[in-house]
Amino acid sequence: MLQIEGYHKAYHGQTILRIPAVTFDQPRTWIKGGNGAGKSTLFKSLAALIPFEGTITLNGKEMRKHLQHWRSVVNYAEAEPIFPAFLTGEDLIRWYQQTKRGTPEQVNKLIDTLGVRKYMHQKVGGYSSGMAKKLSLVLAFIGCPELILLDEPLATLDVEAQAIILALTDEYVQQGVQVILTSHQGLAAVSEQWQYVHTCLIADKNLTQL
Numbered sequence: 001m002l003q004i005e006g007y008h009k010a011y012h013g014q015t016i017l018r019i020p021a022v023t024f025d026q027p028r029t030w031i032k033g034g035n036g037a038g039k040s041t042l043f044k045s046l047a048a049l050i051p052f053e054g055t056i057t058l059n060g061k062e063m064r065k066h067l068q069h070w071r072s073v074v075n076y077a078e079a080e081p082i083f084p085a086f087l088t089g090e091d092l093i094r095w096y097q098q099t100k101r102g103t104p105e106q107v108n109k110l111i112d113t114l115g116v117r118k119y120m121h122q123k124v125g126g127y128s129s130g131m132a133k134k135l136s137l138v139l140a141f142i143g144c145p146e147l148i149l150l151d152e153p154l155a156t157l158d159v160e161a162q163a164i165i166l167a168l169t170d171e172y173v174q175q176g177v178q179v180i181l182t183s184h185q186g187l188a189a190v191s192e193q194w195q196y197v198h199t200c201l202i203a204d205k206n207l208t209q210l
């Protein structure tokens with residue numbers, strides 16, 4: 001269960017997002033909002049990557065008091081991932097495997113599920129946007145996360161890969177992992193499970209539960 005209280009984020013004195021109090025207690029949450037609404041800003045806050053005002057608590061542990069633990073159990077895939085161009089996909093996968101404590105079996109399964117094996121020995125600088133997206137999604141599922149944040153996971157993926165991603169999130173949800181994603185696309189068309197999703201909307205710099 002994820003709880004946010006007294007959240008406020010501003011850039012250069014201008015409020016981007018305000019959340020007085022919200023609890024995400026459903027396994028699947030879909031955050032909607034137009035371009036520039038603040039979805040990525042919220043995700044970067046939840047992933048403890050940017051400073052913000054307020055408190056965020058996951059399964060009883062407050063982020064700032066348990067930062068190391070937080071980083072080990074919260075996985076995040078950016079909307080438009082950028083990786084160091086000189087590294088190969090395999091370099092990144094092995095690094096995440098070590099830091100997130102993924103097993104070789106888990107990682108091999110993710111590599112094959114997302115079809116990354118055929119190009120993972122190439123340097124990331126030569127990847128197409130869809131190839132980089134698939135790599136970022138492999139990384140987001142490594143380890144034993146309690147919360148997975150997927151920012152626009154379906155963007156740039158073909159329909160087959162979109163269905164694979166939502167099926168994979170369902171697998172993790174069955175194991176008790178909470179998944180929050182953003183999408184400009186309809187989800188129910190890709191996976192039946194996402195018909196039962198908890199939905200939130202960011203509008204006018206506020207988050208509303210629908």
Ligand SMILES: Nc1ncnc2c1ncn2[C@@H]1O[C@H](COP(=O)(O)OP(=O)(O)OP(=O)(O)O)[C@@H](O)[C@H]1O
Pocket residue numbers: 011012016033034035036037038039040041042079
């Ligand atoms: N580093 C930054 N410095 C200043 N302003 C920023 C920064 N990052 C984001 N913003 C601003 O914060 C607002 C929210 O941006 P954000 O990327 O969170 O939106 P989003 O909902 O993810 O948009 P999109 O759907 O287009 O990806 C925008 O007005 C953006 O210009």
